[in-house]
Amino acid sequence: MESLPLFPLGTVLLPGVRLPLRVFEPRYVAMVGHLERSDEPVFGVVAIRRGHEVGVATPQLFDVGCSASLDAVVRHEGHLLIEANLERRFRIESVHEQRAPYLVADVTWLDEPGDAGxxxxxxxxxxxxxxxxxxxxxxxxxxxxxxxxxxxxxxxxxxxxxxxxxxxxxxxxxxxxxxxxxxxxxxxxxxxxxxxxxxxxxxxxxxxxxx
Structure with missing residues (x-):
């Protein structure tokens, strides 16, 4: 089991997609800073079942999301513009609110059997x-x-x-x-x-x- 920083979104993303994000909330700016310092800048994108992307309350999340590999970060007028590549599906086993300024999840990777046929x-x-x-x-x-x-x-x-x-x-x-x-x-x-x-x-x- 591995741990991933989480970025909840109000949409579902599939593997293979290139994702642009505008990051401005302090906890996610902190997450991007952590990823920039990491040898493996990977985070998890997961859709919100109930709640909102921003705000104090922790949203209720779907169980399955997709990992994203950070590719580029541009700082612009007080916020960040990032590009990430969606790669592997995972299942959330538990979510932690106190490990970092942002959400962190323990995840299990889901198999991708291949693209035959x-x-x-x-x-x-x-x-x-x-x-x-x-x-x-x-x-x-x-x-x-x-x-x-x-x-x-x-x-x-x-x-x-x-x-x-x-x-x-x-x-x-x-x-x-x-x-x-x-x-x-x-x-x-x-x-x-x-x-x-x-x-x-x-x-x-x-x-x-x-x-």
Whole structure:
């Protein structure tokens, strides 16, 4: 079991995504300072089940998150702009509020069995998303080839409730995530056809906006 500094967010992030964050709250500025001094600048990103990213009260977190490797830090007008790469899923075993100025979690790493067979699954997931876009009157100019980025981009475009996004993170490896987004695309397309939804605002993206 390992310990990770935690950065709770109001969104679900999948492995493979490059994450920009704007850091201004003192406890997270302290966390970034710790990471800059560390030989392994890795922290955990986890979605908030209930509560807020900022404030005194500790939010209630989902059990599964994703590690992030700090890549760059820029200091700008009293806050930090950081870039991190999302890498491995973990399960939170316990959260500690007193070990540091920020939250620290004891985590167990979750296996990523591999990406065997993802080429066909990626093609099917991409086509499923195109069919969904046709159903709602949306369009995507460009979807990534990387299986993890493709799953993340489709998830971003579907606009699902947070618990369903979290379920996708917990689904398993890249192949399982692609199967899951393929099923979700079919479900959402069928729902849109049933409800007669058209001209929906669908803007899938692999670039996440700063918090």
């Amino acid at each position: 993802t080429e066909d699954l990626a093609r099917e997931a991409r086509q499923g998303f195109v069919d969904f876009l046709d159903a709602v009157g949306g369009r995507a100019d460009l979807l990534p080839d990387d299986p993890d980025l493709l799953a993340a981009s489709i998830l971003d475009g579907l606009g699902l409730p947070l618990p369903e996004q979290q379920a996708l993170l917990e689904a398993g490896d890249a192949a399982e995530r692609l199967r899951a987004v393929r099923r979700l695309c079919r479900r959402e397309a069928a729902l849109a056809e049933t409800l007669g939804v058209r001209n929906a605002a669908v803007t899938p993206s692999t670039r996440l906006n700063p918090n």
